[in-house]
Amino acid sequence: MAPHEAAAALLPELPRLPAALPRSGVSAEARLALRQVLGDVDRGLAGGFRSGVDTAALVRHRAQAIGRVVTHVWQACVGEAPDCALFAVGGFGRGVLFPYSDVDLLVLALPVAMPRQARALEAFFACLWDIGLKPGHAVRTQAECRELAATDVSVFTSLLDARLLAGDATLTAALTAITSDPAIWPPAVFLAAKRAEQAARHARFNDTAYNLEPNLKDGPGGLRTLDLMRWIGRRVADAGDFDAMVEHGLLDPTERAALQRSEAMLWRDRYGLHLAAGRAEERLLFDYQRRLAAEFGYEDEHEKNLAVEQFMQGYYRAATIAERLCVQFKERCTELLEPPGAVPRELDRDFIAIGPRIEVRAPDLFLRRPRAMVDVFAVQLDHPELRGLSSETMRLLQQALAHYGDDFAADAHVMAAVLALLRHGAPAVEALARMNRHGVLAAILPPFRRVVGRMQYDLFHVYTVDEHTLRVLRNVARFADVAAATEFPIASQTFAALEKPELLLLAALFHDIAKGRGGDHSMLGEEDARAFCSKLALPEADIDLVAWLVRWHLLMSVTAQRQDITDPDVVHRFAVQVGDRERLDHLYLLTIADIAGTNPKLWNEWKARLLADLHIAARYALRAGLGRPPHAEARAIACRARASELLAEAGLDAARVQQLLAGFPQASFLRHRPEQVAWQARAIARTEPAGTVIAVQPRSTRGGSGELFVCAADRDGLFAAITATLDRLSLSVVDARLLVAADGRVFDTFELLDAVTLTAPDAARLGDLEAALKRVLGARDLAPRVTRRSLSRRLRHFQRVPQVEFAAVGAATQLALVCSDRPGLLAQVAQAFREARVRVHDARIATFGERVEDFFTLTDEHNAALAEPAQAALRAILLRSLDVPRAINNGNAHAAS
Incomplete structure (x- = not known):
């Protein structure tokens, strides 16, 4: 016996039901028996499915079994009514039922039969519900069916699948008359x-x-x-x-x-x-x-x-x-x-237009000249009034692709056509999308074929790799759209200045092409990009640029979101790695397009401002030459001088300005902009006598987020109390500066987004925050309550082993925490810091889907770097706080999962 025959033998027998007495009803005992029959059928089908029975056989077998049961109940409740018929519709009508598919039924009756059959039909449907079928049903006359079908295409469509189950067979003609009437939903x-x-x-x-x-x-x-x-x-x-x-x-x-x-x-x-x-x-x-x-x-x-x-x-x-x-x-x-007789219109030597569609002049064109399979999409770019390819052109295209196989990508003339298409710039993106829909892109780029439908099992990448790539390309094309200049002002100006936009398109096409192979997809993608660009016969300098962009396409995103870009040393290292203005501009554009094309929720004004700041700072560093960045003392003096000017313009006298700024930590003038320092100083000046200062503004100095400033005497639990309050108000921290002045006061600055919308919170929300913090921080003892909330359905599937790593950063210690996101995470981490008696001086908060990558600069209570025992103690507290299971927390929990 063949394997499929053996599997088919596992199908349960169709129920053999005794002939029902017409209109005798279904007793309680019979209903129980029918429920048992249905249960036996479904259990048998489930067993068959797990044993490898063809699904087509299973769904048809279930439809047959359900049909027998329904017909049996109809006979018992309604009988051989000469003026009433039962039809299966929907999937049931097509003879297909999945384990929990709807059992859709239509009762068609003559008008005179309606009152006479009402009680029997009520008993029929009640019985079906009682035995567990949960039918979807309609009871109509022929006139009602015709009227509804003529006005509702869904009703008309359901009648196309109607199949007689029981009752008066002559009523089938009534449905046929409706579905075959040319006046009801004509074909066009x-x-x-x-x-x-x-x-x-x-x-x-x-x-x-x-x-x-x-x-x-x-x-x-x-x-x-x-x-x-x-x-x-x-x-x-x-x-x-x-x-x-x-x-x-x-x-x-x-x-x-x-x-x-x-x-x-x-x-x-x-x-x-x-x-x-x-x-x-x-x-x-x-x-x-x-x-x-x-x-x-x-x-x-x-x-x-x-x-x-x-x-x-x-x-x-x-x-x-x-x-x-x-x-x-x-x-x-x-x-x-469509009516025949449309006059062909000449497009070029290979293609004509018939109506709104492109046709080939000769049926063997694609077989004779394979590059025409690329040219046809360029022709559509030149004739945007055309809707697309004719069905016959599509068919010839598919046949030719199958004929050439891998040889298609090796044809130099095809590569020349691809390069000519790419040199259309932004309009080429739509052509690439059409080529993808018809399978041409995967034929040109065999590595792309491997990522078609390739998902990444996380919440960060919400599209498959091929869909993401096309969205990145479309984002690049948007930079050329005048309408997008308000959303991407710097990117639009930068894109307009590109000498060869096709190089950016190539980088976007290849940046994720090696996903799923194992190894570093950026390095593998660089190899693919070099090979393809060589086939395009690009100059060596262009090949190097595309390959470099693919290799380092994550560099700008990682630098902006994980490092302190207000630190000139960070900007300098980034600029050195980039090397020149051309690479910087291309990388900036690719980074924006990549983030915005990964997840619609990821791109926001905060990230736009962050990348723009890094782009501007790196551009300045490149213009000034790549020597060492300016000395820290000179930068601090310049920031302090400008902040003094701003405060004087706000009406503060010189003595008061000097008094206020003298109390600031020196790091404030290195890490903040003059406008930010001036705003904080004005907030302190308004608080008399000296006490806890809490100030908020809807637009931070950088833009794209709200801002919170807290200046207070340092005490245990302060950071934990602030983060717990932010969490209760559904405010997310994207950046934090936690500085300590010589007199022991903390100068804490938080950049905030709405945790749900990921946009800057409005003034009312920040007003609520200010009031809440005044209550919390005004208490004698800080006892922050960290609210434990359950994980969402989606997050439960993406929990990972937390990764905790330490590194020396000057006289402090940097902690890198990579873990799964959860409600109230930062508040839990802050509470762990409090328990471990460490001080937080800086924080970089980044969330990628369900993955959190947070970086904290820490010291011990004496402002010294954390010794190894302190690091070990903090790691243990963090893992316990994050509820790491014992099976995971076995001494190596800091390893990435």
């Missing part, structure tokens, strides 16, 4: 309505199949996409399945095979998801992804190619193929319905 109108319906549905899922938790049924490329093809095919050409579509020329055999493979994978995933969730769950949530990956036999290859990532890549590829072929199918149907 039906196609347009279904397009609009699909567009609205996809808009709910960000118009991409690449959501981290995709919807297998309704999302782009989901099973509804394949159903849509069947509905349109039936209405347009009476071709309601893939085989019939091939016969009518709407698909070719290769496309049919690809759709069948995609459907098989989507059916398998949906069946497993229903079983894992125990309900009709259509979202492939994180809760189930790892479990399903294991059940389907995927195994971790290495830490950068997890089993769950392989499983999800299979899903994304299936969804992408389904979506792409659906687009082509809809285009063919649209062409089929």
